[in-house]
Amino acid sequence: MILAHPDGQVFSFDAGTLCLELACTSGGEGTRRRFEVLHEPSDFARWAARSRLDLPGHGIDSAEVHTTEANLRQLKRLREAIWATAYAIATGGPPHDHDLRIINDIASGPGVVAQLDLATAATTWRRPVTARQLAAEIARDAVETLSRPARDRIRMCAGDNCYLIYLDTSRPGRRRWCSMQRCGNRHKATTFRGRHRGAQEHGGTQ
Ligand SMILES: [Zn+2]
Structure with a gap:
């Protein structure tokens, strides 16, 4: 996923799994609202095409x-629930019932129906594909991701002011940054400046 930060930087971010792609790349409520990319219902399908749902890869344009306002409200409820639970896990707090x-409710709905395309021998999804089915797929991924053992690998970027x-x-399970292009590089630059300053101060005392 390519993210555009409100500060102007564009960088690639791998959320590692579908449900966190929705939780992180689409903004959210409160202070995260400025990151919002799901402004109107049709934005969801465009996002879904670029996400791990990979609509084009399943033969779906x-x-x-079709996404309604009600679908979008449901998706945003799901997104907030995933975000809040993942945040609680990443920071050691208790998730809320x-x-x-x-998440469990939406995960229990019907998902997409996979079928074999005889011409290409590829897996495609039976038409029509609805926003509700895609929400169920995201919620099922959340059920997997937020339970053990996967949940022990949920992390928040170690960068300052990066959530x-x-x-x-x-x-090895030691990933620290959202992206090397963003927080990884900033950290390297800060460490370098710190060392450089340290060396100068050290040199001055000799
Ligand atoms: Zn970061």
Whole structure:
């Protein structure tokens, strides 16, 4: 996913899993509202095409996915529930029953129907694909991600004032940054300046 920060920087961010792509890349309520990309219902299908749902990879054009205002409200409720639960896990706080109920409820709905495309031998999704089905897929991913063992790998970026949350899928499990292009580089620059200053001060005492 390519994110555009309100400060102008554009950088790539791998949330590690579908549900955190929705939680992190689409803004949210309160202070995260400025990151919002789901302004109107049709924005959802466009986002879904670029996300791990990979609509084009399943033979679906985003224009085919009809999304209503009610769908968008449900998706935003789901997004807040995923964000709040992942935030609680990443920062050591207790998740709320209210949020878990929303996730479990939406996950229990019908998802997409996979089928084999005889011509291409690829997996496609049976038409029509609805926003409600896609929400169920995201919620099921959240059920997997927010339970053990995956939840032990949910992290928040270690950068100052950065609240991006991701699933650390690296083998050693030591990923610290949302993106090397953003917080990773900032950290390197700060460390370098710190060392440089330290060396100068040290040199001055000799
Ligand atoms: Zn960051």
